[in-house]
Amino acid sequence: MPQGALLFQPSHFPREAWTDHLRRFMPELDIRTSFTEAESKDIVYCIAWRPEPGFFARLPSLKVVFSMGAGVDGIVADPTYPRHVPLSRVVDDTLSQAMTEYVVFNVLYWHRRVRDLEALQNLKKWRVIAAPRAEYVRVGLMGMGVLGQAAARALKALNYRLAGWSHSPKMLDGVESFVGADGLKPFLAKTDILVCLLPLTPATRGILNAQTFAALPQGAAVINCARGGHLIEKDLLAALDGGHLRGATLDVFQTEPLPESSPLWTHPKVFLTPHIAAITDPESFMRNVANAIRRMDQGSPPDNLVDFARLY
Numbered sequence: 429m430p431q432g433a434l435l436f437q438p439s440h441f442p443r444e445a446w447t448d449h450l451r452r453f454m455p456e457l458d459i460r461t462s463f464t465e466a467e468s469k470d471i472v473y474c475i476a477w478r479p480e481p482g483f484f485a486r487l488p489s490l491k492v493v494f495s496m497g498a499g500v501d502g503i504v505a506d507p508t509y510p511r512h513v514p515l516s517r518v519v520d521d522t523l524s525q526a527m528t529e530y531v532v533f534n535v536l537y538w539h540r541r542v543r544d545l546e547a548l549q550n551l552k553k554w555r556v557i558a559a560p561r562a563e564y565v566r567v568g569l570m571g572m573g574v575l576g577q578a579a580a581r582a583l584k585a586l587n588y589r590l591a592g593w594s595h596s597p598k599m600l601d602g603v604e605s606f607v608g609a610d611g612l613k614p615f616l617a618k619t620d621i622l623v624c625l626l627p628l629t630p631a632t633r634g635i636l637n638a639q640t641f642a643a644l645p646q647g648a649a650v651i652n653c654a655r656g657g658h659l660i661e662k663d664l665l666a667a668l669d670g671g672h673l674r675g676a677t678l679d680v681f682q683t684e685p686l687p688e689s690s691p692l693w694t695h696p697k698v699f700l701t702p703h704i705a706a707i708t709d710p711e712s713f714m715r716n717v718a719n720a721i722r723r724m725d726q727g728s729p730p731d732n733l734v735d736f737a738r739l740y
């Protein structure tokens with residue numbers, strides 16, 4: 429029997445729909461969606477997504493926080509997050525599958541020149557655009573964690589030439605591994621389609637910048653499905669407008685929702701989506717939360733804990 433209540437913090441999600449799943453998996457759990465100061469001590473479990481800074485200071489009895497996403501940057505951004513409280517992030521086959529679909533679709537989008545073909549269709553122009561064979565297209569994955577590895581396996585099945593760049597060496601059959609600061613330039617030099625799946629940390633913030641784009645071969649494309657904070661938007665626009673980059677897919681932005689005034693909305697070389705690359709599946713997520721709480725009651729820690737030294 430869980431000791432204490434669970435708070436579902438995310439305010440812009442349909443709370444009832446999400447918490448109903450948890451009620452089904454754990455009817456005995458006291459689930460709350462708000463609290464007064466007097467009630468704050470009851471809350472020992474918390475499901476969070478981008479809370480206001482200072483939010484965690486109001487919860488003195490926390491035993492665990494469950495991030496509603498794979499990325500936890502929006503949670504650790506709160507300086508009052510108590511670092512002794514374990515933070516569990518989403519690692520789930522449904523999320524990996526969704527991200528893999530998004531990455532594969534967008535690699536194909538730039539490889540098979542869908543943007544150019546659509547433009548021709550709009551002009552009613554019949555012009556053959558032949559795409560190179562996949563084995564000659566070099567796809568570079570920045571970030572070789574669970575999501576990067578899942579995407580790599582699917583791209584490999586399509587015969588792409590693959591490389592991965594990561595903080596520590598990751599050996600995956602058919603994927604050339606590049607590591608750390610020294611490995612970045614050689615990795616970029618061999619990348620026709622760059623996919624960013626990195627966690628957002630102080631070390632990776634702004635990594636998609638003018639220098640990075642200049643190190644890519646002429647005509648490369650960039651896909652950012654990690655965080656808006658990775659990208660220096662004005663550097664991307666300069667690289668697209670200057671002709672060095674062929675195109676970009678963006679799912680995430682510095683400011684979300686993307687303001688109407690952003691030039692990215694209408695840029696002819698940008699395909700953008702509203703942060704939907706891989707949306708956490710409520711049922712699967714809540715099943716995992718219920719299992720983790722049960723395990724904690726029996727004295728075991730939850731899975732997929734964030735290492736606060738690395739911030740992922």
Ligand code: OXD
Pocket residue numbers: 496497498499500518706707708
């Ligand atoms: C995530 C996200 O972190 O959806 O999972 O952005």
